[in-house]
Amino acid sequence: MKHIMYRFLAIIAFIALSTTISHAHFYYSYLPKKLHPNQLFSVTITSSNQTTNETLPSFSFDTTSTLEFLSQKPVVAKSGNDYFYTFYFKVLHPTSVTIPQVSIRSGGEEFFIEASNIPITSLQKRDDFCGVLATDMKIKTYQVSQYDDTRYLVTISLEALESNLEDMHLSITSEDGIEEIKRNHAKAEGEYFGLVSDSAISLNFTYYNTIQQNYIAYEIPLHIKDASVAGQVGLNPKDDSFEMVKRYTFIALTLLFLGFFLIKKDFFYFLLGIISLVTLVTFYIPYEKICVSKGSVVYILPTPTSTISGRINEDFETMLLDERGDFIKIEYNNQSIGWIKRENLCKN
Incomplete structure (x- = not known):
C-alpha cells in the first residue's frame, strides 16, 4: 500500500514540476492580412511561458527575403508571462511578400517559425497621391516662400507612423525631395522641400492610411503675406x-x-x-560668416539629386543662413538663395 502511495505522490510531483519548468513557446501573434507596394509594416512574435529571469531571446531572420529589415532589434513589451517582440519591415517586391523563416534562441534551445506569405494589392492610382503609406501622418509645420520669379519654395515638417516617408513625391512640383529623416521604430520625421509654380493657389496631396484603408487629403495654401520680404521668409529663418x-x-x-x-x-x-x-x-546674434570656395556648385534644394541653380565664380564671404545635413544655405549673386555642400567651404 505504501508503494502505491509513493508512486502516486511521485506522479503528482512530476506533473507539478513539469508545469513549473514548461518551456517558452514562440508564434506570430500579428501578421498583416494584405500589403501594398512600398508599405512599411510590423509583425509581432509572442513568447508564452517565458520566465522573468530569462535573458531575452535572439532572433535571426532569413536575409534572402525580398523585404527590407528596418531593425534587427525588436520593440519589446510584456503582459503577464507573455512577451511581445515587434519587428518592422518594408515591402520591396511589387507583387509578392514572404515573411522569412526566423530562428529563435532562448534558454539554451532553438525554435523556428516557418515563412509566411502575404498577398500584395495595388492601390488605386491618384494624381495627388504623395507616395506615402502610413498608419498616421501629420503636418507639424509648413512654410511658403518666393524662390524665384515664377516659383514658390514649400517646406513641410512631417511626422508619420509605420510610413515610407522617404518615398514622398508630389507630381505638381518641378523639383522636390525629403531630407533629415529620423526613424525610431514606428515613428518617422522628415523635412520635405518642393518647388511649385507661384500661379498655384494651394498645394494639395493625399497619403494612404493603412488602418482606415483610404486616402487622407491635405491642403496647404500658397500665400505670402508680405511680398517685399518673400525672398527672405523661410529662407532666412531669423527674419x-x-x-x-x-x-x-x-x-x-x-x-x-x-x-x-x-x-x-x-x-x-x-x-x-x-x-x-x-x-x-x-535672437539678435548675427549670422556666422563663411567663405565659399571658387567653383562651388549651388543647388536649389538641400538634396543629393537636386537641380543645380548656379556656380560660384570666385571665393567670397557670405552669411550662413541655415544647415541641413551636409548642405549649407547661403545668399549669393544679389540675394539669390541656394545650397552648397559643406565640403565646398574654403579650406583656410
Whole structure:
C-alpha cells in the first residue's frame, strides 16, 4: 500500500514540476492580412511561458527575403508571462511578400517559425497621391516662400507612423525631395522641400492610411503675406514673422519678470527675467560668416539629386543662413538663395 502511495505522490510531483519548468513557446501573434507596394509594416512574435529571469531571446531572420529589415532589434513589451517582440519591415517586391523563416534562441534551445506569405494589392492610382503609406501622418509645420520669379519654395515638417516617408513625391512640383529623416521604430520625421509654380493657389496631396484603408487629403495654401520680404521668409529663418513674434514675447516676459522682482523683491522673478533676457539676446546674434570656395556648385534644394541653380565664380564671404545635413544655405549673386555642400567651404 505504501508503494502505491509513493508512486502516486511521485506522479503528482512530476506533473507539478513539469508545469513549473514548461518551456517558452514562440508564434506570430500579428501578421498583416494584405500589403501594398512600398508599405512599411510590423509583425509581432509572442513568447508564452517565458520566465522573468530569462535573458531575452535572439532572433535571426532569413536575409534572402525580398523585404527590407528596418531593425534587427525588436520593440519589446510584456503582459503577464507573455512577451511581445515587434519587428518592422518594408515591402520591396511589387507583387509578392514572404515573411522569412526566423530562428529563435532562448534558454539554451532553438525554435523556428516557418515563412509566411502575404498577398500584395495595388492601390488605386491618384494624381495627388504623395507616395506615402502610413498608419498616421501629420503636418507639424509648413512654410511658403518666393524662390524665384515664377516659383514658390514649400517646406513641410512631417511626422508619420509605420510610413515610407522617404518615398514622398508630389507630381505638381518641378523639383522636390525629403531630407533629415529620423526613424525610431514606428515613428518617422522628415523635412520635405518642393518647388511649385507661384500661379498655384494651394498645394494639395493625399497619403494612404493603412488602418482606415483610404486616402487622407491635405491642403496647404500658397500665400505670402508680405511680398517685399518673400525672398527672405523661410529662407532666412531669423527674419520671418514668427521670429518677430518670439522676440516681442520674450521682451514682454523680460519686462514682466523684472517688474515683479522690483515690486515683490523675490529673487525667483529676477532669475526668470535673466533667463528671458538671455533667450532674447540669442535672437539678435548675427549670422556666422563663411567663405565659399571658387567653383562651388549651388543647388536649389538641400538634396543629393537636386537641380543645380548656379556656380560660384570666385571665393567670397557670405552669411550662413541655415544647415541641413551636409548642405549649407547661403545668399549669393544679389540675394539669390541656394545650397552648397559643406565640403565646398574654403579650406583656410
